[in-house]
Amino acid sequence: MTGRGSSIPARLYLILVLLLGGLGLAWSVWQWRWGEVGAWPLALFIGLAGVLDLMVVPVAGGGGAAASFGVYFAGLLVLGPGPTACVAAVAGLWSEGLVRRTPLLRTGFNAAHSVLSLLAAGQVYRLLGGRLGQVELPGGLPAMLGAMLALWLLETGWVSLAVGLERGGRVWRRLRGSLGPMLALDGALAAVGLLLALLYQHGWHLLGAGEGPQQPGLQGALLLGAVTLIPPGLLYYAYRLQGHLSQVYAQSLRTLGALMEAKVEGSQPGHGEQVAALAAAMAQALELPSGQVDQIRYAGYLHDIGKVGVATELEAGGVEGGERRRLHPEIGEQILTPVEFLQPAAQMVRAHHERWDGLGYPDGLRGEQIPVGARLLSLADAYLSQATTALGPDPTAPDHLLARLRQAAGSRFDPKLVETLGRLA
Amino acid sequence: MSGSSKQPPIYVFAIGALGWVVLIWLSVAQWREGVPTSLAWNVGFFLALSILVGLQPVRLPGGGGAITTVGFAVDYACLLIFGPAAAAWIGVISFLVLLRRSPWIRQFFNQGQLALSFAGAGVAYQALGGQYVAWHRPVPFTKIGLALLAAMAVYIAISSLLIAAAMALHQRRSVLGLWGVSFRWVAPRSMALAPFGLLMAMVYQTEGLGLLAVALFLVPLVGARFVFKGAMEMLDVHRQTVWALSNALEAFDPWTRNHSELVTRYALSIGRELGLSESRLEALEWAGRLHDIGKCRQDWEPIIRKPGRPSDQEWEVIRQHPIEGSRLTEKMEFLPHTAGMVANMVKSHHERVDGSGYPSGETGDRLSLEVKILGVADAFEAMTARRAYHRQRPPEDAIAELRRCAGTQFDPQVVETLAALWERGEIQIDEPAGYPILVTGARSTNQ
16 A cells, blocks of 8 residues: 555546545634643543554455554544644654655554544534543433444545555455444444543542643553553454464465475475465456465465375375376365364365366366356466467466366356456466 | 373362362352342343353464463453352353363363352452442442452462363473463453453443443454454465565475474474473574575575585675675564564574674574574574585484584583483474475476
């Protein structure tokens, strides 16, 4: 998601949001009634938001979500939309512009969409009867819930639209894909925000702070800091760990798939990796669920691992030479049997030599009986094998290759998928 | 603690009984002081919480299947809020639910152990000026840091001592030794959890908040736990996958079939006998499974498979395989506590104690114990199995050969450990069952 190389509509959109956000910020400062929000609370919220803004969790469907959602939600309830928008602008510019060195346009866009979302969610809170600085349960719950949902919907929407415009594809689908995961994350963070708001209201002058309601005691400050930083921090750590693990997992599969390839005579180095990339790209273009895309990618790395057993199979005796290649999908599936998690991929490995017309092997499945992942693998496999055996890099090659695949559409391949490949290649 | 002897051990029974006496005595004393009835709801809330967090433990890797619960955070919060008597009751009742399938003597012991730990922690806490939220609201926690620390330390010390003693009596091992082991395991985890308990108590005592605020505080933590559990499952999946694939890589090569499987088996036996910690054993297991993965290169295949002694040129290639292997394994490991360990072991598994090994010729004092274990296990397997340029030898001959080379090629202590294990019959050299694929694959073509 860099500013460079993005399409013109995407850039226009970013600039538009930036301008609107700037206007919103100016309006907030204009409306600011000085003295209403003290320096201490402002510093506290900027500090908390600044730290949590650095913890960005990647979200399915592109983009990321910062762990600061709860702090902004709390700000909306106790400071009001204007001051919170200013907090968001300052914290956002600091964390993205100064610490993470995001490109200027992106930094501005991210700060601007937060300002706009906060101002709008503040209106929702007011319209639903929420009163500023008076967080009461359970009476205030509907207004708070409304504000939280508005904030979640808007924040997810701005980013999904940006990602959609940059990477293409239907924005609505992308938005729908990321709304669920975002709600889980933002909901948990909103709980922290509500706690922060409650503590701010009731506990700000906790113990040892006899000097007035705006002055935090040591215990109050420690408590506020710990309660608002530790749980989101832990949540962030868990998400990061999970993301890291799935990356390492894919990496391990790629490495082991390549090692298997190396053991097979006459195999193309890197073939599995290329098949995985192309099949996954097609699956993404078809907008399959992300879990399925992952399994297709894994199956791509491993689709030919069964070939490692073919030579031994011959030595073990009894199998005719012509038959030997036909064993590798089954052997590949069985190598993966011990891994419960990989069973969808194992089925794709088994079926990647099936044909649309039912003349393939090992099971003679036809049409939609063949898992869609296996159909994608067989197409990607055929396309890439032809591409690498063609003589030299020929700019017209893709068209030529595609034409040949189109001839086999309906017999060897799923015609719809051939068209998908045509759009991608 | 399920005893091999039929009757319950006296010690285990005595701890249970003593704990119950102390618990009843504490409760009566508390009752005389007076208990506000409004506390019932709050105790109920924490009881539900205590059962809830105990229900779904997260399995940590590296702990040898050890289970961690966030139970300590709740225990600690209960102590700070309600005092030892009510906290112990909460713990005892949640044990009744969580351990309902265990033998009664085990439940009885755990109840007593819990009551004694809480009682001791309460004494230490109050002696250093600590107060309980339910009776002395609000408690200035920032001013009683020492009491907070002492309560935590005493709780952990008593609890781990009582459990270690029960295990030591059962296994006929030294109490102090086992206490050290269990304390080292429990203490860091509890110290990481204690701040959450303290925070819960602080949130609870904030005026106008109470239970609702505690519940809000727990929401993201429960979320984090959920995600974390998913990540831990991913670790398991990763391990299964790497082992299934690396097994398959070897299984179809008649020269290497089962080699890594057996090396891993021997190495783990030796490592356990030498008292390696669970996380080091886990790294050793990964290294054993993957130590020869560097040999899987297409251009090296003909050399490595060739029967007979390799030529000098071919040796040069073979000597590269540990480096290639460590390059590959480096990308596959990601556990914080084994980071780099596996790759290092793979890299030096052909080093020798006297420095004549390859690839870098390090001497014994610079080699880790795990590497020495791996070297001995590798050599033992190579001698006792069928291999391209060696015939199978009887294990006694192999051990004699290892002893002959102890001090030059191998570490003497490791060799003697292996020899002792062999004499006790704890090393099995028979091969694991063959790979099922060969059979099934052939059969399906006959249909």
